[in-house]
Amino acid sequence: MDKRLRLYPGYVGAVIKISAYDDLNRGTAKKLGAVVVGIDYRLAPQYPFPAALEDCILVVKFFLQDKVLAKYRVDPARICIMGDSSGGTLAATVTQQLQNDHNFKDRIKAQALMYPFLQWLDISLPSHKEYKDGPILFREMTIKLVSRYVTEDKVLTQAALRNEHMPTESRHLFKFVNWSYFLPEKYKKNHVYTEPILGKLNASYPALMDSRLSPLLASDSQLQNLPPTYILTCEHDALRDDALIYISRLRNVGVQITHDHIENGVHGAMSFTRAPVFLHVGLKMRDKYIAWLEENL
Known part of the structure; x- marks a missing residue:
């Protein structure tokens, strides 16, 4: 019979080497009768x-x-790409890139992003401040990891910790990540938006202004062609507001969005669904995601 194809960029490390994600992939394949591909990048x-x-x-x-899809009996009309955390960055970016490639446009039929990392311009959003000390994901740790993805120069890390890492010529990009425009009122609370200090870092890192690193930098015209999208956010997560901004921007340009917000959720919970660390909320997230796939793909 025809099958669905689910492409999964993974969580921080290689998905096939993390047992919890191997469980997720196998469970999804069994539940949906789908072909699931984990990418060891x-x-x-x-x-x-x-x-x-x-x-x-x-x-x-x-x-x-076509020949590969045919080999594995995959229905080309039922293809989804999914990722969580940094894998969500990759899933979002791959979907954007393929939609702008005439050879692959409209080949991805859906995308699912689980508590994704989506922008590196302003790392002083309300959720960044509220959950700078975790749980699970710490602001300082995240900044160090992303900085090392760009460069091993520690100057970038130190500037980013002060939110002073972006160049002056990036000013026009902040309209895409200005949380005061895009966050629902309940998440703004008593936070006051202040523009980041630009031009303080002497070194130049072109990646900082690249939408392939920060998918939120894609223009509205690029976003409006994206496929139906599932986004899961967690309340207790420093990356919560990045995803909420993306949800607002996608809805504003007419993309079909399904959003599940887990009030007791924490970043990375889907990787804690087996011994020795077992979170019931991780199973809840997994079930919501698979239910969405079953209904929409």
Whole structure:
């Protein structure tokens, strides 16, 4: 019978080497009768940006070949790409890139992003401040990891910790990530938007202004062609507001969005669904995601 194809860029490391994600992939394949592909992409700092993205695009394009889909009896009308955390960055970017490639436009029928990392311009959003000390994901740790994806120069890390890492010529991009425009009122609380200080960092890192690193930098005209999208956010997550901004922007341009917000959720919960660390909320997220796939793909 025809099958669905689910392409999964993974969570931080290689998905096939993380048992919890192997469980998720196997469970999804069994539940949906789907072909699930986990991508073992290269990791920083040995392989900096955009190595991981290039690996994901290469694999996705390979599997989208008609002869490969036919070999695995995949229905080309039922293809979804999914990722969580940094894998959500890759899934979002791959989908954007393929929609702008005339050879692969409209080949991805849906995307699912689980508590994704989506922008690197302003790292002083309300959720960044509220959950700078976790749980699970710490602001300082995140900044160090992303900085090492761009460069091993520690100057970038130190500037980013002060939110002073963006160049003056990036000013026009902040309209895409200005949380005062896009966040629902309940998440603004008593926070006051202040523009980041630009031009303080002498070194130049072109990746900082690249939408392949920060998918939120894509223009509205690029976003409006994206496929139906599922986004899951967690209340107790420093990356919560990045995803909420993306949801607002996608809805504003007419993309079909399904959004599940987990009030007791924490970042990375889907990776804690087996011993020795077992979170019931992770199972809840998994079930919501698979139910969406079952209904929409």
